[in-house]
Amino acid sequence: MPSGNTDKRIDRRSWLKALGVGGAAGLAGCSGNQNQNTETSGKGGTETSEPTEESTEAGDSSGRSIGGTYREALSADAKSLNFLFHDDANTTKFVDATMDYAYEFKDIGEIVPMWVESYTEKDKKEWTFTLRDNLRWSDPYGDLTAEDWVYTAQNLYGAKAPGESKTKENWAGVVQYSDWKNLTIEKAGKRKLKVTLPGPQPAFIASTAFWGGRCLPKDLVKGYVEDKDIEGLKQDEELNSLSYTGNLGPYDYEEWQRESRFVATRADDYYLREVAGSEEIPERFAEAPYFEKYELKIIGEESTRLASLKEGDLTYFEDVPSQKVEQFQQMDHLKFRFPPNPFCSMAYYNQRSNGWEMLQRKEVRRALSTAISKKAIAENIYRGFPTVAHTFQPEWSPWYLTDKVEQFGVGDSYGSEKARKMMKEALSDTNYGYDGDKLVDGNGEQVELSFVYRAGSQNNQTVAEFFKQELAKIGIKVAPTNGGPFNTLQNKYMLTSTSDGTPSFNAGPDATSQEPWDLMYGVALNAYPINPDGSRTFWVPDGGFNFYGYEPEAPMADLYDTAQSATDEKTRKEAFAKIFAALSKEQPTNFLNFSVYKNAYDKNYMGMPAEGEFDYLESWDSTSWYLAKQ
Incomplete structure (x- = not known):
């Protein structure tokens, strides 16, 4: 969630994307929402959406075409693009555009495999994760393997190696430390890693070590680790420009103009396209994402953000202020969803x-x-x-x-x-x-x-x-x-x-x-x-x-x-x-x-659930959403 050299990580995705300022339907840690501070359970307003083929589970990509710019306005800028030291909502949101996680949740108890292809567990204490075989960092770092994850966890996050018992110091002050300091991690193969817990944890799969978890290329951080160079880690150009992310996310970093906008472009080689049509990843991911560009505008004033929504400049607006919902529901170019907010x-x-x-x-x-x-x-x-x-x-x-x-x-x-x-x-x-x-x-x-x-x-x-x-x-x-x-x-x-x-x-x-x-x-x-x-x-x-x-x-x-x-x-x-x-x-x-999220969408923004009650995890497949008219 927020950031700084804190020993405990509070957020991850947000809100899912929300520390308070950002995102999709929340999951994570702390939010300073755009118009109040968070909202959640409860249901207000009337749903305005017409049944369409985009009822999300349409098993193909029919009706989808690639084009246009996804545009959203945030009330505050990210603090950094370096997720080792910052996990405020907007830092998380910026990084999310370029890198997925180990896995997401589609529903309570139902995960969607992302970087992690599968997992097994023994006695709720030993958990083995298998990575996909098509994950690649940017050159010159090669494939994302278990070696990268184990090295990152043991040397930056504070995880133990087999045989170690003493709790490690959070020498670099990374935000992932509290997730990992009590875990033991080791390689179990090129793409397999085994995590051993101090005792049984039936809900470990829903802990924030892997749910919302990422690693870094070993060769990118190794020199800083060996020299205990904290400032080097904080200032590294690749870590701060997301230039190492390879095919690991839907978009590639293009530019970040501080206090103005963040822009990413559609990735040429997104790993999920290769597995679209499998049991876990729907066919509609075959060409995901369906936008050429992804833009986050920084607009501090709520009234100015709302003016952009009114003028049709935004694809999505998270959490329209309660007193404005009725007014904006009358606008022909918008539709609303009201998922519960945790x-x-x-x-x-x-x-x-x-x-x-x-x-x-x-x-x-x-x-x-x-x-x-x-x-x-x-x-x-x-x-x-x-x-x-x-x-x-x-x-x-x-x-x-x-x-x-x-x-x-x-x-x-x-x-x-x-x-x-x-x-x-x-x-x-x-x-x-x-x-x-x-x-x-x-x-x-x-x-x-x-x-x-x-x-x-x-x-x-x-x-x-x-x-x-x-x-x-x-x-x-x-x-x-x-x-x-x-x-x-x-x-x-x-x-x-x-x-x-x-x-x-x-x-x-x-x-x-x-x-x-x-x-x-x-x-x-x-x-x-x-x-x-x-x-x-x-x-x-x-x-x-x-x-x-x-x-x-x-x-x-x-x-x-x-x-x-x-x-x-x-x-x-x-x-x-x-x-x-x-x-x-x-x-x-x-x-x-x-409360509930009072989310506004461009009426031509399609792919999300079209009817019914919306779970707060509804955005797990948002990279397959698209503009019907461009």
């Missing part, structure tokens, strides 16, 4: 030392969450598209158990009078208290909290103003603060460090961000409904994306260990039920809502 929209409580110290108290956070109407946010600001959230899992997830989750901000669990009473009790042993209608400190000064929101969306500012209004009812002043676009927000408020440390999203319990803050909105996180193991990084004390400093009372690390290693579904479900119940009880963040 990202949770939250208001973060800063529990580090540069936030209001009382936010470290669970009872204070519970009182604050009681004061905020989630229903008003969902219905009045986001026009009824979201469903309210009470923990870090959407209700449509198989891991959500309603009877275990405590509710805040709805029904009897919402109200200023109740919240004020809870706050008074939570602060009874401190020098904070009420002086009339105001909550004051020991000097009689009214408590004032900063509320930082991500720029680029009017809705984010509206939510901040709503918090100001609601918390005023319990005597707290709120100062809404524009935190800038995502990259600025990340650098100033999310990345933490000690006086002598390298910034990361969690540089330890004593680390703080560059700027102080109390509440934050505009960055959504993936709940990983396919495999919630991935959410560990958000909710354990040393979690790589625990930038808000949450110290759980519940034994979160032990519960995640139990869930991850459980070989029976009942034990796994019980462990996750305890995790999500604890999160709802402790309120490390105010879980506000899950």
Whole structure:
């Protein structure tokens, strides 16, 4: 997800493509969506699509022709094209154009083989992956083989070689480290690699080591590894221009004009064309992709992005603002899809030392969450598209158990009078208290909290103003603060460090961000409904994306260990039920809502599902989508 020298990787695809700013239907880690911060489960609006031959499973390429430019507008630029050090949504999206992954998910439990042709497992602990035999790097690096993957994993990602037991240092500061540091990897043939886990992990196939995983040419990085040359890795021209990607993705890098646009051209030799028509890869991939060019425009202002959509300049627009959907649905040149969104929209409580110290108290956070109407946010600001959230899992997830989750901000669990009473009790042993209608400190000064929101969306500012209004009812002043676009927000408020440390999203319990803050909105996180193991990084004390400093009372690390290693579904479900119940009880963040993606498409953009409910994994085959009229 974001980036920087962090030891934990949070995102991968996004959102699938979304760290918040980008992409397709999300899967990954963190999102700062273009118009709010993420949305998810729930269903709003009416579908506008006519049944056509493009009902995706048409087994041939009839009706498709190659031509035109795929064009999308993003609210922020990528930080880099070097995926070793950055996995924010837009970096991920740019790299995705030129390289596939090991595999994708088509549905929960159903993978689509990409670089990896097949896999086997033994006792849920030993996993053997076989690579396709037609994968090639750009010259002079030759075929992509198991040697490349093993070398990359052992020497950059932190994986162990057979016989090694000591955890390796993340010497280069790569974002893949947390996925790999506990794994042992070895060659099992030219195209086979075996991964051994510390213990059984039934859902390992849905972990982010391989799902969203990639490697690099051994000969490209070997010199930097041997010299421990971090700056060399960061500055290498090939790594930063994607000139090594060979036939491994649908497009080839053409140019990147910073803060303006990223352009890639249709690859002459895309490996999936050779296997189109096989059992796993449909015939429609025989000429994929069907665009000559792929362009991502960087347009910071939401109104300007929407103007481009209105004028017909864009092929696709992810997540039209809720208040604009009805207007844009009336436009003849557009059609909409509303897949569920697995990202949770939250208001973060800063529990580090540069936030209001009382936010470290669970009872204070519970009182604050009681004061905020989630229903008003969902219905009045986001026009009824979201469903309210009470923990870090959407209700449509198989891991959500309603009877275990405590509710805040709805029904009897919402109200200023109740919240004020809870706050008074939570602060009874401190020098904070009420002086009339105001909550004051020991000097009689009214408590004032900063509320930082991500720029680029009017809705984010509206939510901040709503918090100001609601918390005023319990005597707290709120100062809404524009935190800038995502990259600025990340650098100033999310990345933490000690006086002598390298910034990361969690540089330890004593680390703080560059700027102080109390509440934050505009960055959504993936709940990983396919495999919630991935959410560990958000909710354990040393979690790589625990930038808000949450110290759980519940034994979160032990519960995640139990869930991850459980070989029976009942034990796994019980462990996750305890995790999500604890999160709802402790309120490390105010879980506000899950929404749906409100995605707009050029009406001539064909190939996606034409009818019915759309799964959030619907874009797995998007390289076979095309323009019917050019």
